[in-house]
Each structure stands twice: as structure tokens, then as C-alpha cells.
Amino acid sequence: MGVFLLKDQEKSKVQLIAELKRLRQRILNLEMSEKKHKQIENALRESEEKYRALVNGASDAIVIVDENGNIFEANRKMEELLGYLKGDLIGKNIIDVHPVDELKRTVAAFKDIIKSGEGVLYNAFALAKDGRVIPVDITGSVVRYSGRAVMQGIFRDVSERKASEERLLASKKRYHLLLDALQEGVWAIDEHSNTVFANTHMAEMLGYTVNDMIGKHAFSFISKEYIDFFEHKNEQRKKGIKERFDLGLVKKDGRTIYVLIESAPIFDDEGNFRGSIAGITDITENRRIMKEYVKSEEKFRNIFDKSPMGIFQSTIDGKFISVNPALARMLGYGSAQEVISSISDISRQIYANPKQCEEFVKIMRMKPDAARFEGQFIRKDGSVWSGKLTIRIISDENNIPHHLDGFVEDITKQKETEEKLKQAMKRLSMLSRRLLEVQETERRHIARELHDEIGQALTAVKINLQAVERAGNKKSTMIPIQECIRVVDRLLQQVRNLSIELHPSILDDLGLVAALRWYVDWLSQQSIMKGSFVTNLTEERLSSVLELTCFRVAQEALTNVVRHARAKNIIVELEKKEGHIHLRIIDDGVGFDVANARADAIKGYSLGLLGMEERISLVKGFLELKSVIGKGTEVNVILPYEKNKNITR
Structure with missing residues (x-):
């Protein structure tokens, strides 16, 4: 301070005043600077406190x-x-x-x-x-x-956000798994028609992988002829319209498949169109089946309309659903539509006998797959005709009868022909029966004549020749007489045999059992074979027709054995069993081919077999032939049992 005072003394008063002002200004500036510094420090301290408070809060x-x-x-x-x-x-x-x-x-x-x-x-x-x-x-x-x-x-x-993201990701995975598990394709495109999603089934449907499809334009997969159609449908999506339509798609290998698309638009929260998503079902096979069905339907319609057989469908309660022209003609109507509109109750308006319809319904219930029956029906003009029906019950998925399918054949002419044939057969049967009766009568007459007239005459000749033989003594006359006696003996035996074969009187006098037993014994005596007769019948007499039929059949069969079989043993069995007469003839001969024998009989080479069958059929019997080459033959005859009614032979 002393230094400054000394210097100040050397300066002028003006200089001192000026220096003093500068010093004062400097002091003032220092004071201002110090004040600002404190303000800055306070502001900084306040700022840091606010920062700390902000950080902590x-x-x-x-x-x-x-x-x-x-x-x-x-x-x-x-x-x-x-x-x-x-x-x-x-x-x-x-x-x-x-x-x-x-x-x-x-x-x-x-x-x-x-x-x-x-x-x-x-x-x-x-x-x-x-x-x-x-x-x-x-x-x-x-x-x-x-x-x-x-x-x-x-x-x-970001734990919550991460958890939400993971849940969203898991949800997306489950969603994608669900979409991949679907048996139909799922395809999504953006607003520019670029593929943004495709499930595995969709990719496989087209022969691609999912990654192959992502990003590709929809046109890459659409058949050219469907491009304009698809663009039109895409415009509909932009308007918010959901639709279902068919589309042709092109597979990776170039083949075209056809799909059913169920498409819906996608909009964001602001309502902007963002694309569309669609479920895709491959209907290529369905289209093929449908085409075949259409062809089949056309064929069916062609058959339905042109078939000569009547075809119809009807409700279960008896009203026609459809009728073909042939059935309309059978019923006498001008068209199928006229039949459908005119007939409201089939059982009442079509059947000649409504009760017959009820019987047919019972048959249908027993045979729902295909019931067949014949009946009589009424035409529009009231005339009656005969028809053969085949009807099937068609049930719904719950197995409840829904409608009937039927076929009708007009058998009026056939029935008329059958009736004529039946009458002709009846007349033929009567003629055959009458012919056999006449034949038996004639045989009986011839047998009686042979026995009574010729036999007696030959016997008388023999007696006379024997008397001459006894009276004569010349050797020259004895030899011719003896030869004549031998000839007469043979002739007399042949006459007896013919009489027996034509009609044994024992059949008339003692009946079938006695006649068969005698005939078997007689054949055994006449030939080298051994015969036996077995029966459970008593001596009761059967009807003459039945006895004659049994005897003639046995006679024919045994004659064939003697002529052709070379048998050593023969058995004849006659039984009454279950209301029938059973005749069985068994031999141990060489046997024969039954089929060939029947064929020969039809050709007329074997009248014996035809005669047996004719006789048996006239009494409504049954014939069975069994034969094995080298092992013999068995003839089985079954005839309806009938007692004697004293019918004249």
C-alpha cells in the first residue's frame, strides 16, 4: 500500500483521479463477476438437485x-x-x-x-x-x-413385453400348426396380390414348398383362362365382399387342378384393404366324378326314357315321383307327367286288388333290397293287365325308408301264353293218362287172350300130339311128333312170359307187394342174378294208379338190369315213409353215364327212361338216378301215398 501511495504522489491529480475510477470500475467488475459465479454455482447446484430428483422419480x-x-x-x-x-x-x-x-x-x-x-x-x-x-x-x-x-x-x-411376445409367438406357432393340420389349403395375399402366407397343405397341393410360394404373385399359380375372373373376384374383396367360387390353379409340374375357394377380405384398423385370405379345397376329383355322374345321368336318362320296361320312383305312402314313358304306356296314359299328376294313391288307383298291394308291402319289408312279385293292374281305361314288379326300398342316412325304386314288366301276353300252355299240358297229361290206361287195358286183354285162348289152344295141341305119340309105334313118325311137342312147349312158355310181362294178373288180384315179390323171384329164376325184395308195407292195397305206376317203373328198371347191367345181385325196397311211397332198386352191375342216358332219352334213343319219367310225373312223383361206372346203379322213386279207391284199370 505504501508503494502505491508513493507512486500516486508522483502522478498528477488528474491521473490519480482517473486511476481511482479505473480501480473502482475494476473492483465493481470483480464484484459483478463474483456475483455471477455464485449465481451459476447456485443454478448448477439447483439443476443437479432437479436432475437427481428426476432420476430418482x-x-x-x-x-x-x-x-x-x-x-x-x-x-x-x-x-x-x-x-x-x-x-x-x-x-x-x-x-x-x-x-x-x-x-x-x-x-x-x-x-x-x-x-x-x-x-x-x-x-x-x-x-x-x-x-x-x-x-x-x-x-x-x-x-x-x-x-x-x-x-x-x-x-x-421389458419382461412383460418379452412374455407377451413369446405368448404371441407361441400363439402364432399354434395357429400355424393348426393351419398346417387342416386338410384344406390356406392362402393369403396382400393388397398387391403377392403371397404372404400359405400352409403346408396349400403348398403340397401345388407341388411347392411354403418358402417357394411366399412373395410370389397370385398369377404365378392361376391358370391363364382364370386370370380375368380372379381379378374381378379380387375387386369384390376390396369392396369387403366374401365369396365362394371355383378356380383353376397350375401346379409346379404344369398340370391344372380345380379348387373351391372361400375367400374373405383383410382390412387394417384404419379400414384400408390389406389383401385377402382363402380356404382352398381341391375339387379336381370331385369335378371328374361330377362329369362322370353327368354322363351316367345322361345314360340313365336315355335308358330311363327308351327302356321297354317300366321304371318308376315313388314315395313310401304311394305317390309317383318319376315315371318313364314305357310305364306311362303300360298304364294307358299319354305321358309320364299325366301319370304323376293323375295318380295320387298307387294302391287304390293302380292295383286291381288293393289287398294284393298289402301283400306286396309285406314282401318288401322282408326283402327290402329287391322284392319281386307279380300282380294285376288297372289301365286308365279300366282294362286289367298283368305285370312283374321288382321293387327296392331306398333308405336315408339314418336308415329310414325314404322312397321306392321299381321296375315293371308287362307280362300280359306271357301270362296268356302260359295259361294256354298250362291248358295244353293239362290236356296232354289227360291224354297221356288215358293212353296209359288204354295201353294197360289192351295189355290186360292181350295177356288174357294169350293165356286163355292161345295158351289153351297150344295146350290142346300139345295134349293131342302127346296122344298121337303114345298111340303111334312107327319110328319114322315119332321123331317129328316129338319135335313138334318141344316147339309147342317153348311156344307155350313164351306165351306165358309175354302174358306176365304184359300184365301179371297177380297185380290185379293180390296187389303191389305180392306182385313185386313174385316178379323179383320170377326174374331170379329166369336169370343168373340173385334178387331180394324188402318192404315195410302190409298187404293193404294202394290206389290202382299208384300200384300200376310202381310196378311198371320197377319192371322197366329190372328189365334194364337184366339186359344191360350184368349184375349178380339186385335189391328192391318198397317203403311207406312220411306220407310217400319210396321205391328203390339197387344193383351191383356195370353202371352207366346218367347224363348221356338222359340225353339219349331226349333224342328218343331210350324210350324206357322216358316212359318211367312220364308215368312218375303223371302221379306227381320224383325220380332220381345214381350210377357209377363199374359200381352199379340206384334208382330212387318217391310217389305220393294214396289208398285204393277202386279205380277201374
Whole structure:
């Protein structure tokens, strides 16, 4: 201070005043500078306090680290996020709060933020005190704190978001699995008709993989002739219209398939058109089947309309659904439509006897697949005609009868012919019966004549010759007489045999049992074979027709054995069993081919077999022939039992 005063003394008064002013101004400036500095310090202190308050009140976790990554500040949310107290966090390095496998990525992001001043690290992970790994998004920035540059890190816990994303992803996977599991294709395109989704079935339908389809324009898969049609339908989607339509698609190998599309539009929240999604069903096979069905239907309609047989469908309660022209003609109507409109009750208007319809219904219930029967029906003009019906009951999916399908054949002429044939056969049968009766009468007469007249005459001749033989004594006359006697003996025996074969009187006098027993014994005596007769019948007499039929059949069969079989043994069995007479003739001869024998009989080469069959058929009997070459023959005859009614032979 003394130095200044000495100097001031050397200066002039003016200079001193000027210097004094400068000093005062300098002092004033210093005082102003000090005041501003204090204001700045107070503002900075207030700003840092507000920053701390903001950090501590933030909803996100915040840490402040230095340029080396050491934490020197953390808010309460950071404590809550990592489970540390603030005092435990201070001094830790950022590598201590991140998983090991995230360190490389975290350190690189830290350096980038230091260099650029800011940055964001998405899908990062923080390491909690208890070892939990917490998904976070980190926003970093370089800020000044307490007068120096530091890095602020804002940690946002995205656990809920991650969980939601995982749930959404799982939902999408389940949705895609569901779409892939569908037995129909699913195809989605955007507003530009580019493919944005296709399920596996859709891709396989076209011979592609899903990845092959994604991004490709819809036209890549649509048959050329359907392009304009598809564009028109796509315009309908833009208007919000859902539709169902057929479309031709081209497979990867160039083949065309046909699909049924059920398409719906897609709009965003603002109502903007974003494309469409469709369910796709391959109907190529269905179309082929439908075409075949149409062809089949045309063939059926052609058969239906042109068939000479009547064809119809009717309801279960008896009303025609459809009728072909042939049935309309059978019923006497001009057209099928006239039949349908005119007949409301088939049983009452068509059947000549409604009760017959009821019987037919019973048959149909027993044979629902195909019931066949014949009946009489009424034409429009009232005349009656005969028809043969085949009717099938058609049931619905619940097996409930729905309608009837039927075929009708006009058999009026056939019935008339059958009736004429029946009458002719009846007349023929009567004539055959009468012929056999006449034949038997004539045989009986001839047999009687042979026995009574010729036999007696031959006997008389023989007696006379014998008398001459006894009276004569010349040797020259004895030899011719003896020869004549021998001839007469043979002739007399032949007459007796003829009489027996034509009609044995024992049949008339004693009946069938006695006649067969005698005849078998007589044949045994006449030939080298051994015969036996077995019966369970008593001596009761059967009807003359039945006795004669049995005897003649046995006679013919035994005669054939004697002539052709070369048999050593023969058995004749006669039984009454279950209301029938059973005649069986068995031999151990050489046998024969039954089929050939029947064929020869039809050709007229074997009248014996035809005669047997004719006699048996006249009494409504049954004949069975069994024969094995080298092992013999068996003849079985079954005749209806009938007692004697004293019918004249």
C-alpha cells in the first residue's frame, strides 16, 4: 500500500483521479463477476438437485457411470430392478450387472455411445443380484454431471413385453400348426396380390414348398383362362365382399387342378384393404366324378326314357315321383307327367286288388333290397293287365325308408301264353293218362287172350300130339311128333312170359307187394342174378294208379338190369315213409353215364327212361338216378301215398 501511495504522489491529480475510477470500475467488475459465479454455482447446484430428483422419480431404472464404466449413481428403480441397495451398486462396473454371454455386445455398445454421444441397445439382458437374467432395452447418452462428462444408462424392463411376445409367438406357432393340420389349403395375399402366407397343405397341393410360394404373385399359380375372373373376384374383396367360387390353379409340374375357394377380405384398423385370405379345397376329383355322374345321368336318362320296361320312383305312402314313358304306356296314359299328376294313391288307383298291394308291402319289408312279385293292374281305361314288379326300398342316412325304386314288366301276353300252355299240358297229361290206361287195358286183354285162348289152344295141341305119340309105334313118325311137342312147349312158355310181362294178373288180384315179390323171384329164376325184395308195407292195397305206376317203373328198371347191367345181385325196397311211397332198386352191375342216358332219352334213343319219367310225373312223383361206372346203379322213386279207391284199370 505504501508503494502505491508513493507512486500516486508522483502522478498528477488528474491521473490519480482517473486511476481511482479505473480501480473502482475494476473492483465493481470483480464484484459483478463474483456475483455471477455464485449465481451459476447456485443454478448448477439447483439443476443437479432437479436432475437427481428426476432420476430418482423416473419409472425406468437409471445408472450413471464414468468413462471406465464404473457406477457412481443409481436410482431406486435400478435398486428394485437388480435387487441391490444403492450403496452396493456404487463402485460396481457395468460388466458386473450383465450376463457373461452378453458382455461382448454390452461393452461394444458402451464404446459406441461414448464415441457418438448416444445410442440404444435393444434386446439386452441385465444380471440381478439373485442371478436372474432380466430382458431390458438400454438407452445410453453422454451427459455432464458435477462438471464432468459421464454416461447415463436408462434400463427399461421389458419382461412383460418379452412374455407377451413369446405368448404371441407361441400363439402364432399354434395357429400355424393348426393351419398346417387342416386338410384344406390356406392362402393369403396382400393388397398387391403377392403371397404372404400359405400352409403346408396349400403348398403340397401345388407341388411347392411354403418358402417357394411366399412373395410370389397370385398369377404365378392361376391358370391363364382364370386370370380375368380372379381379378374381378379380387375387386369384390376390396369392396369387403366374401365369396365362394371355383378356380383353376397350375401346379409346379404344369398340370391344372380345380379348387373351391372361400375367400374373405383383410382390412387394417384404419379400414384400408390389406389383401385377402382363402380356404382352398381341391375339387379336381370331385369335378371328374361330377362329369362322370353327368354322363351316367345322361345314360340313365336315355335308358330311363327308351327302356321297354317300366321304371318308376315313388314315395313310401304311394305317390309317383318319376315315371318313364314305357310305364306311362303300360298304364294307358299319354305321358309320364299325366301319370304323376293323375295318380295320387298307387294302391287304390293302380292295383286291381288293393289287398294284393298289402301283400306286396309285406314282401318288401322282408326283402327290402329287391322284392319281386307279380300282380294285376288297372289301365286308365279300366282294362286289367298283368305285370312283374321288382321293387327296392331306398333308405336315408339314418336308415329310414325314404322312397321306392321299381321296375315293371308287362307280362300280359306271357301270362296268356302260359295259361294256354298250362291248358295244353293239362290236356296232354289227360291224354297221356288215358293212353296209359288204354295201353294197360289192351295189355290186360292181350295177356288174357294169350293165356286163355292161345295158351289153351297150344295146350290142346300139345295134349293131342302127346296122344298121337303114345298111340303111334312107327319110328319114322315119332321123331317129328316129338319135335313138334318141344316147339309147342317153348311156344307155350313164351306165351306165358309175354302174358306176365304184359300184365301179371297177380297185380290185379293180390296187389303191389305180392306182385313185386313174385316178379323179383320170377326174374331170379329166369336169370343168373340173385334178387331180394324188402318192404315195410302190409298187404293193404294202394290206389290202382299208384300200384300200376310202381310196378311198371320197377319192371322197366329190372328189365334194364337184366339186359344191360350184368349184375349178380339186385335189391328192391318198397317203403311207406312220411306220407310217400319210396321205391328203390339197387344193383351191383356195370353202371352207366346218367347224363348221356338222359340225353339219349331226349333224342328218343331210350324210350324206357322216358316212359318211367312220364308215368312218375303223371302221379306227381320224383325220380332220381345214381350210377357209377363199374359200381352199379340206384334208382330212387318217391310217389305220393294214396289208398285204393277202386279205380277201374
